Amino acid sequence: xxxxxxxxxxxxxxxxxxxxxxxxxxxxxxxxxxxxxxxxxxxxxxxxxxxxxxxxxxxxxxxxxxxxxxxxxxxxxxxxxxxxxxxxxxxxxxxxxxxxxxxxxxxxxxxxxxxxxxxxxxxxxxxxxxxxxxxxxxxxxxxxxxxxxxxxxxxxxxxxxxxxxxxxxxxxxxxxxxxxxxxxxxxxxxxxxxxxxxxxxxxxxxxxxxxxxxxxxxxxxxxxxxxxxxxxxxxxxxxxxxxxxxxxxxxxxxxxxx
Amino acid sequence: xxxxxxxxxxxxxxxxxxxxxxxxxxxxxxxxxxxxxxxxxxxxxxxxxxxxxxxxxxxxxxxxxxxxxxxxxxxxxxxxxxxxxxxxxxxxxxxxxxxxxxxxxxxxxxxxxxxxxxxxxxxxxxxxxxxxxxxxxxxxxxxxxxxxxxxxxxxxxxxxxxxxxxxxxxxxxxxxxxxxxxxxxxxxxxxxxxxxxxxxxxxxxxxxxxxxxxxxxxxxxxxxxxxxxxxxxxxxxxxxxxxxxxxxxxxxxxxxxxxxxxxxxxxxxxxxxxxxxxxxxxxxxxxxxxxxxxxxxxxxxxxxxxxxxxxxxxxxxxxxx
Ligand SMILES: Cc1cc2nc3c(=O)[nH]c(=O)nc-3n(C[C@H](O)[C@H](O)[C@H](O)COP(=O)(O)OP(=O)(O)OC[C@H]3O[C@@H](n4cnc5c(N)ncnc54)[C@H](O)[C@@H]3O)c2cc1C
Numbered sequence: 385x386x387x388x389x390x391x392x393x394x395x396x397x398x399x400x401x402x403x404x405x406x407x408x409x410x411x412x413x414x415x416x417x418x419x420x421x422x423x424x425x426x427x428x429x430x431x432x433x434x435x436x437x438x439x440x441x442x443x444x445x446x447x448x449x450x451x452x453x454x455x456x457x458x459x460x461x462x463x464x465x466x467x468x469x470x471x472x473x474x475x476x477x478x479x480x481x482x483x484x485x486x487x488x489x490x491x492x493x494x495x496x497x498x499x500x501x502x503x504x505x506x507x508x509x510x511x512x513x514x515x516x517x518x519x520x521x522x523x524x525x526x527x528x529x530x531x532x533x534x535x536x537x538x539x540x541x542x543x544x545x546x547x548x549x550x551x552x553x554x555x556x557x558x559x560x561x562x563x564x565x566x567x568x569x570x571x572x573x574x575x576x577x578x579x580x581x582x583x584x585x586x587x588x589x590x591x592x593x594x595x596x597x598x599x600x601x602x603x604x605x606x607x608x609x610x611x612x613x614x615x616x617x618x619x620x621x622x623x624x625x626x627x628x629x630x631x632x633x634x635x636x637x638x639x640x641x642x
Numbered sequence: 643x644x645x646x647x648x649x650x651x652x653x654x655x656x657x658x659x660x661x662x663x664x665x666x667x668x669x670x671x672x673x674x675x676x677x678x679x680x681x682x683x684x685x686x687x688x689x690x691x692x693x694x695x696x697x698x699x700x701x702x703x704x705x706x707x708x709x710x711x712x713x714x715x716x717x718x719x720x721x722x723x724x725x726x727x728x729x730x731x732x733x734x735x736x737x738x739x740x741x742x743x744x745x746x747x748x749x750x751x752x753x754x755x756x757x758x759x760x761x762x763x764x765x766x767x768x769x770x771x772x773x774x775x776x777x778x779x780x781x782x783x784x785x786x787x788x789x790x791x792x793x794x795x796x797x798x799x800x801x802x803x804x805x806x807x808x809x810x811x812x813x814x815x816x817x818x819x820x821x822x823x824x825x826x827x828x829x830x831x832x833x834x835x836x837x838x839x840x841x842x843x844x845x846x847x848x849x850x851x852x853x854x855x856x857x858x859x860x861x862x863x864x865x866x867x868x869x870x871x872x873x874x875x876x877x878x879x880x881x882x883x884x885x886x887x888x889x890x891x892x893x894x895x896x897x898x899x900x901x902x903x904x905x906x907x908x909x910x911x912x913x914x915x916x917x918x919x920x921x922x923x924x925x926x927x928x929x930x931x932x933x934x935x936x937x938x939x940x941x942x943x944x945x946x947x948x949x950x951x952x953x954x955x956x957x958x959x960x961x962x963x
Contacts, residue, residue: 399778399912402935412781427884482749504742507777510785512746512756520750525715525827529739529897541831544714545897546739547798549836549890552711556828563742565897566884600755603786605771610782610937616929616945623952630907630928631960633944637926639848639905640872640961 387441387535387558389432390497392488392514393425393461395451396507403609410604412508414479419452421460424503430567431533432501433465439535444497446470448487450477455588462582463574470495474593481512482601488514489521490593497559499540504528504563511602515563521596525556528563646790647680648673649702649730651721652695653740654687656710659694661803666734666796667697668805669763673732674699676765684724684733686717689814697808702728706819708826711833714743715826718751723820725752732770732792734763738896741795754791759915761800770794778914779937798896798919839891841875848872848905851894851921853879855910855931855950859887864954865909871961877901879911895920909950913938 397403397417404413432443445461447454449471458469475487492500505513519526527544531551534541538558545551545565556562619629634640648670653660663683670681680699685692686709692701702724708716721744725733733748735741737759749756757772761782764771769788775797776783787794843849850869856862862876869876876892883893894901896916906924911917913929913936921927922941929942930950939945946953 397777399780400933403777403780405781412777423881481746485746485750509758510774510776510783512749512758513742514746516743516745516747517750520747526743526747527714527828528742543834544739546712547897549893549898551834552713553831553834554713554828555831560827566880570885600749600753600789602755602757603788605784605786607781607783609780610940616927616939616942618939619944619946623948623956626946626948626953627956627960630944630946630957633926633928634848634872634905637904 387435387439387498389435389441389443389499389501390492391425391429391432391443391445391461391466392500392502392518393429393445393447393457394422394484394503394506394514395419395447395453395457396422399507405607409606409608411607414452421457422503422506424505424564426571427567428501428503428564429461429464429466430569430571431564433572434568435533435535436465441535442467444468444470446472446488446491448475448484449473449590450475458588459582460574460579463578464572468587468589470589470591472591472593474595479508480601481509481514481517483598485514485517485521486595486598487593488518490595491591492518492522493596494593495591499535499558500561501533501564502561504530504565513563515561519561522561524559524561526561526563527554527556529565530562531566532568533562533564646731647682647700647728648677649728649733650681650683650698651733651735651740651744652683652685652691653712653736654691656688659691662736662738662798664697664803664806665799665801666736666806667695668803669796669801670734671697671805673763673765673770679731682728682730684721686720689816692812692814695812696810697806698812700813700815702815702817704817704819706823708823709819711830712740713826713828713830715828716823718744718747719820719822721748722751724817727817729791731790732787732794735793735795737795737797745793745795748793752791754793755787755789756793756795757785757787758795760794760796763794763796775915778912779918780935797915799922837891839889841891843875843877843892843894844899844901846875846903848874849877849901849903849907850874851877851879851906851908851911852882853909853911854881856882859885861951862887864951864958868954868958868961871958879917908938908942909954911938912936913941
């Protein structure tokens with residue numbers, strides 16, 4: 385039987401956008417934001433597809449029904465080579481990791497995976513990261529900040545990264561949960577035509593998961609943007625004028641010849 | 643027994659307690675003093691490292707071969723056993739690999755709320771209040787760790803290490819290794835040291851650093867030209883390295899190298915907390931980013947929103963002539 389890899393994904397606000405807060409300032413206002421696939425989930429999907437390429441593993445991508453633009457993300461994953469995609473309902477649209485982990489755990493209890501690969505973190509995580517929470521719910525071993533996953537029978541060999549570029553090679557027996565930092569290669573590209581094809585074919589499977597018990601969560605007092613106290617002095621003008629100012633700054637410190 | 647102390651999970655190389663652990667211990671001491679409790683350290687692996695933890699009131703030591711190097715499952719087992727016994731009111735961990743592995747798992751297993759990406763912690767009578775960085779540093783969240791127990795994973799460099807270093811002696815509690823360490827589902831195969839790079843970016847006076855804004859390997863040529871004109875090396879943010887456009891030895895940040903050049907010129911880097919960890923103490927930081935709201939402008943000394951593809955050639959010209 386091929387290894388069944390499940391890749392839970394999340395849609396997160398595009399950080400290039402201006403982020404607004406809700407009127408009570410305890411959350412960000414998601415209403416007008418653009419959402420993109422969490423970049424570390426994209427890395428996890430790529431690593432899953434590399435394992436599939438090497439060993440014929442089955443790759444199932446799963447998202448939560450309430451996530452904005454989740455269909456697009458799931459069809460894109462199919463266009464990239466995932467075998468199937470599942471949309472889970474049963475959560476209440478919470479963006480808290482503790483709530484999401486309970487929903488994904490509910491799904492994975494019903495349809496177990498040999499290997500869960502998901503992003504090491506998401507930009508809007510506040511109360512923790514998905515991989516360890518999910519593993520704790522499921523009672524599985526887990527490792528995060530992983531670059532490179534090699535499947536061999538009932539185990540995976542993975543590389544866990546530390547500061548300064550040190551890393552550990554670990555062997556982990558399956559089933560297990562791995563938090564991916566980076567795939568061995570840049571995420572592959574799915575042509576629009578193939579994404580359209582996947583959309584036309586439909587085939588997102590909808591599953592109702594009964595969430596496990598949610599862990600304790602935090603009380604948010606307020607959210608705010610970092611004070612501009614230490615804001616950079618902005619250099620204005622066209623490219624040439626700004627270049628001249630930067631050159632002066634360097635020259636003034638003796639960091640430029642001439 | 644409710645001890646209600648502030649605990650720190652120590653990290654070390656086997657010989658040396660990490661700088662980050664002293665940062666946490668300094669904060670733990672401050673919180674403990676405010677709350678009228680003790681600062682204790684969970685130390686896994688070689689027990690003699692307790693000698694380096696004079697800043698703590700108590701060191702709880704679990705020494706076992708499976709804990710000599712960091713191994714997620716072994717550490718989690720040991721920590722669960724220690725937490726069940728010591729019952730601290732708050733445990734502090736690094737928001738790096740160890741904390742990213744263990745913090746969220748403990749939140750479920752030990753049933754305690756977790757604040758991640760924490761940059762500040764203060765004690766109030768009813769709660770410890772944490773400030774967390776989210777959305778790549780664009781938003782800060784002030785959260786309460788009320789209740790009887792809590793977990794915080796703290797960003798490196800958030801607190802001074804000096805406050806956690808002390809020559810005092812501390813009580814060492816020897817704690818028996820949990821039985822689970824004999825039946826782990828993972829094992830360490832080898833420790834891989836970083837590859838030597840062609841250049842040492844930590845030794846450069848000036849760095850030209852590029853991020854994802856460069857948008858493709860081919861575009862690196864223009865930046866290289868600027869670096870060559872200045873006679874300095876290129877460095878990069880993580881995505882540029884992950885994409886394979888530059889070698890790992892050029893990566894600045896939490897999982898790369900810490901640099902402190904006289905000038906750090908950055909193009910198309912947003913200023914995510916993990917990048918800032920590696921360069922925020924540079925003497926002069928000049929950032930080019932088309933997004934006026936990019937977090938890097940809160941850290942840089944000078945900034946510009948001119949497009950990097952216009953600015954870099956113009957600057958290269960200035961430098962050459
Ligand atoms: C455990 C862990 C460890 C990590 N370690 C590191 C690390 O060591 N180093 C590191 O850097 N990251 C690290 N990261 C990743 C980090 O979280 C960020 O994802 C990363 O720093 C973002 O890189 P960036 O700024 O280049 O890309 P982005 O955040 O995508 O920013 C690109 C920027 O370029 C700007 N831009 C786009 N086009 C132009 C243009 N034409 N002209 C000017 N500006 C433009 C955009 O406005 C944007 O702000 C780590 C993450 C994790 C989870």
